[in-house]
Amino acid sequence: MTDSTTQDVVYKTDTLIAEDIDTYLDLHQNKSLLRFITCGSVDDGKSTLIGRLLYDSKMIFEDQLAALEDDSRRVGTQGEDIDFALLVDGLAAEREQGITIDVAYRFFATEKRKFIVADTPGHEQYTRNMVTGASTADLAVILIDARKGVLPQTKRHSFLAHLIGIRHIVVAVNKMDLVDYDRDTFDKIVSDYREFAQEIGISEFTPIPISGFKGDNITKAPSENTPWYNGPSLIDHLETVELDTVAAQNRPFRMPVQWVNRPNLDFRGFSGLISDGQVTPGQQIRVVPSGKTSTVKSIVTMDGNLDQAVTGQSVTITLEDEIDCSRGDVIATADAPPESADQFESTIVWMSDEKLIPGRGYWLKLASQTVSATIAEPKYEIDVNTLEHLAAKALELNSIGVAEVTTDKPIVFEPYADSKQLGGFILIDKITNATVAAGMIHFSLRRAQNVHWQPTSITREDHSGMKNQKPAVLWFTGLSGSGKSTIANMVEKKLARMNRHTFLLDGDNIRHGLNKDLGFTEADRIENIRRVGEVAKLMADAGLIVITAFISPFRAERDMVRNMLPDGEFIEVHIDTPLKVAEERDVKGLYKKARSGELKNFTGIDSPYEEPDNPEIRIDTTAMTPEEAADLIISKVIP
Known part of the structure; x- marks a missing residue:
């Protein structure tokens, strides 16, 4: 063969390969995509089922298959059998324990449709991972071990799938090979599940008897082991179910x-x-x-x-x-727009190790909207196993509750039952930027529709102009005994001599009136600062220089007040005093009571104090007198 002939053959071969690739890509590009999850109790066979789907759909490369066979022999799988779960359990801890911890996403395709499947953990402690996987799913495959029947975690995941808005439920009764493919066992499990499903509002589901290990009714139905079953195979159902995007x-x-x-x-x-x-x-x-x-x-x-x-x-x-x-x-x-409001009733799935603090500010992200939001004390917590409504002061990891959510400005929304995109939100911790919860809006509160901001003729600029000063909030923060009140009082006296219009809000004085109904728990401290922040904002709107003296131990609440005010008007003043020094100055005897256990939730002893990261002013009270501190603060505030 001449060089020119060789080159011609190679060119034609490359052209054919390129055409085949283009045809293959076009074929897959035009297929619909179904996202689904597998869930259920521990060891129900979720990972094995997904491995079987990947294997049967020819989505495993030869080197992967060889490695899978080696891994299967290493973990003790009998004979020629393959442990398909090893395809999905990617974390070392998962393989060691034989469980799923993280959410594993896998892609596969058949001639009719493309699929993205999420293998979600069965352990209750990883419920938040299950919710993450379910949030984008169109369908849920609830696996039930034929030997064990409907378990509490089966109910929990079914409830969560329904709560997240998944309309298509497949009840896959797995490991039928271990009960000799007994029809009565299958029928009993389906009957038990139907009774529970009706309680939580699942009106329809598709039951399928399968063996993920042996492959029964996965790609072809009925298998020769279940001649009594006349429904679709799992793949047939996944290929034909209606997508949520169509609706x-x-x-x-x-x-x-x-x-x-x-x-x-x-x-x-x-x-x-x-x-x-x-x-x-x-x-x-x-x-x-x-x-x-x-x-x-x-x-x-x-x-x-x-x-x-x-x-x-x-x-x-x-x-x-x-x-x-x-x-x-x-x-x-134009003729059917969504609503906008700033108060809602919502279901919240708490996903953080740190519990929900009612009244604390979180970032709420819904679609492309990000606003500041606070969560009220939950109306109730839902016991997923019994569906009881339980009293709750807060929500902890994996808890599900119903609570009122208030945002700092109206957001555009629709009930989650109508639109996942405009009804579902996440909550983000303002300090760590970690996602702490997922939420689903039920409806806006009527009072949110009836309360509107009333514009006034005299603006905050007019108020500050009449006083010939720039409004500001000097926010003094520090431990009890640090000298906040002493220095704040001295700052106000000096400003008064300069004919400045001021007002001092002191922590103890506020608790005699406005906040006398609040205690010293973490939630009460947050509400205390929120109220003071709102008052300080109104006074700043009136053109005053507001001086506050509060321990305000949490960064999140100080940042909440900062975000209430225009840029540059919130001036954080850290009265920096070591705990040992503050305790030595304990003129009120509070530290002594806290040390003896008479006084609970005392900052610095059994309640934390979070120092400011970057305060505008830091005062070291071990290096200067109160008067020197006051002069320094005024020099930085008044031009």
């Missing part, structure tokens, strides 16, 4: 705005992911919460303009009119 396309159009796209002065578009419905050029829209209306001019994508966009597509929309619209707003159908 969402029939709802009114919604698109949370993620980004205002302004590459040049001639183009202004609004980019986002369509959460519900569909949109076309010429369609009338409304921007919420402003209520401004316009008409869709064009739908822009990287591949060109579209005549229509539907649920699940990321697009940029241009409008006929120049109206105000920014990140966090929602572009919606």
Whole structure:
């Protein structure tokens, strides 16, 4: 063969391969995608089932299969059998213990559909991981060990799947090979599950008898071991079930705005992911919460303009009119817009080791909106095993409760039952940026709709102008006995001599009136600071220089007050005194009582004090007198 002939053959072969790859990619690109989870109790066979699905759908490479066979022999699997769970249990701790801890995501495809499956942990202590996996799922496969029947964790995961809004439930009665494929055993389990499902509102589910280990009714049904079963195989059901995105396309159009796209002065578009419905050029829209209306001019994508966009597509929309619209707003159908409110009743799944503190500020993220929010004391906690409503002061790790949520400004929402995207939110700790909870909005509270901000004619600028001063809040924080009140009082006296308009809010004095109903628990301390912050804000609006003297031990609450005020008006003053020195100055005898156990929740003894990270002013009281400290503070505050 000549060189030219060889080159021609190679070129033709490469062309064929390229064409085959293109055909393969086109085929998969046009398939629908189903996201589902496997869940249930410990050792029900979730990981084994997913491994079997990957194996049967030919989604395992030869080197993976060889490694899997070696691993199976190492862990003691008998004969030629393969331990499919090892394909999914990726963490060392999972393989050592034979359990699932983390959420493992796997992709596979059949001729009809693509799938992303999440293998979620069965242990109760990893419930938060299960909720994470379920949050984006269209379907849940609830596995039940045929030998054990319906267990408490089976009920827990079923309840959570229903709570998260998963409409399609498959009850896979697994390990049928270990009960000799007995039909009565299967029927009894299905009957027990149906009784529980009706209690929690699951009206329909698909029961399938399977063996993940042996492969019965996984890809083909009925298997020769279950001639009495006349339903679909698991794969057949997964390939044909209706996707949630199909139902969402029939709802009114919604698109949370993620980004205002302004590459040049001639183009202004609004980019986002369509959460519900569909949109076309010429369609009338409304921007919420402003209520401004316009008409869709064009739908822009990287591949060109579209005549229509539907649920699940990321697009940029241009409008006929120049109206105000920014990140966090929602572009919606003009005649059926979503609501906006700042108070809601919600179900909250707590996912943090640190318990919920009622009244503490958290970041709430819903779609593209991020606002500050506080959670009230729970109305009740739900016992997932019995469905009882239990009294609760707070929520701890893996607890589920119902509580009122208040945001610092109205957000656009829909009930979670109608829209996961506009009804589901997460809570984020303001200090650590860790996600601490997932929430689902039920409805807005009526009072949130009836209370509106009343504009006044005299502005805060007018108030400060009349006093010829810039308003500020000097927030003194430090241990009891640090000298906060002494220095704050001296600062106010010196400012009064300078004809400045001031007001001093002292911790002890406030507790004689405004906050006399509060104790010294962590939740009460947070509410104490919240109230003081609101009062200080109103006084600053009146143009005053407000001086506060509070222990205010938690950074989160000090930051909460800072966020209430315009930039530059909150001045944190850390009266930095070592605990030993503060205790030596204990003129009130409080430390002595705390040390003896007479006084509970005392800061520095049995309740923590979180020092400011970057205060505007730090006063070392071991190095200067109160008068020197007051002069230093005034020199930094008054120009």
